[in-house]
Amino acid sequence: MNEQKTVKIQNLPGDLAIWIFIYAELLVFGVFFMAYAITRRGNVELFNQSQLLLDQRAGFINTLVLITSSWMVVQGVHAIKQNYSKICVRWLDGAVLLGAVFLVIKIYEFYIKAEQGINLSTNAFYMFYLSLTFFHFMHVILGMIILLAVRMKASKGGYSNMDYRGVETGASYWHMVDLVWIVLFPLVYIIR
Amino acid sequence: MFALIKKSPLTTIMWIILVVLTSFTFLIGWNELVSNSVVAILLVVTFVKGQLVSDYFMELKHTRKFWRLGPIIWLILILVLIGMTYYL
Numbered sequence: 419m420n421e422q423k424t425v426k427i428q429n430l431p432g433d434l435a436i437w438i439f440i441y442a443e444l445l446v447f448g449v450f451f452m453a454y455a456i457t458r459r460g461n462v463e464l465f466n467q468s469q470l471l472l473d474q475r476a477g478f479i480n481t482l483v484l485i486t487s488s489w490m491v492v493q494g495v496h497a498i499k500q501n502y503s504k505i506c507v508r509w510l511d512g513a514v515l516l517g518a519v520f521l522v523i524k525i526y527e528f529y530i531k532a533e534q535g536i537n538l539s540t541n542a543f544y545m546f547y548l549s550l551t552f553f554h555f556m557h558v559i560l561g562m563i564i565l566l567a568v569r570m571k572a573s574k575g576g577y578s579n580m581d582y583r584g585v586e587t588g589a590s591y592w593h594m595v596d597l598v599w600i601v602l603f604p605l606v607y608i609i610r
Numbered sequence: 611m612f613a614l615i616k617k618s619p620l621t622t623i624m625w626i627i628l629v630v631l632t633s634f635t636f637l638i639g640w641n642e643l644v645s646n647s648v649v650a651i652l653l654v655v656t657f658v659k660g661q662l663v664s665d666y667f668m669e670l671k672h673t674r675k676f677w678r679l680g681p682i683i684w685l686i687l688i689l690v691l692i693g694m695t696y697y698l
Binding site: 426427428429430431437441444445448451452455456458459474475477478481482485486488489491492493495496497500502505508509586590593594596597600601603604605607608609610 | 628
């Protein structure tokens, strides 16, 4: 006897508009990643030498920070689905706080590079490194603003187990920011 | 707050896997073990990490195929094309 498939098809979490936005963002980052890889192919030595000056520990810690922040957002979504508004707010606070930690570490990295006299015109590697990570940096800020807006509404009881689409929408965007960094970290900091 | 995690531990297990895979990637780089063959392993690890985020954090695992496959196809395309620039 054939086993019946019991997994229910779920609705897309969050608003459709945010998913269109997310896919557009992934496309843009994808083009950036490809441009980096193709340019590297013609300048392997330059890229390998320049990459040695990056602080892999900072990239590693920031990856852990974003992954953990994403996990906290997941917990926030789980909490609101069970009608625990206050718990949802606490998880979102934790996620935003880790977002701030990410920004501080990244600013420190930018500062060190500026101290070393490195800028966009130093060479092709640093042009990509600085522009890619700064572009991502701006997305982290936008993600934090979205999470803060969701958090404010949640703290006023604006979401419940019957209405949590807004929380899912903010969460989906934040996970996209995490997903992009998951590719960026090995590509720019590790692989040579 | 943490009682809810015990109630649905799957995403926490995925978070632990993500931390382990990230640490693996970092240690390969930090110990200067990156070689041509290792690049392929790191790209596969990146794919696995991306898919975990897409399936369990973004909760796309049980949505319609069109939506679920979006990030997966993106990851495959990006990582295969990056791999090609390293190997070809």
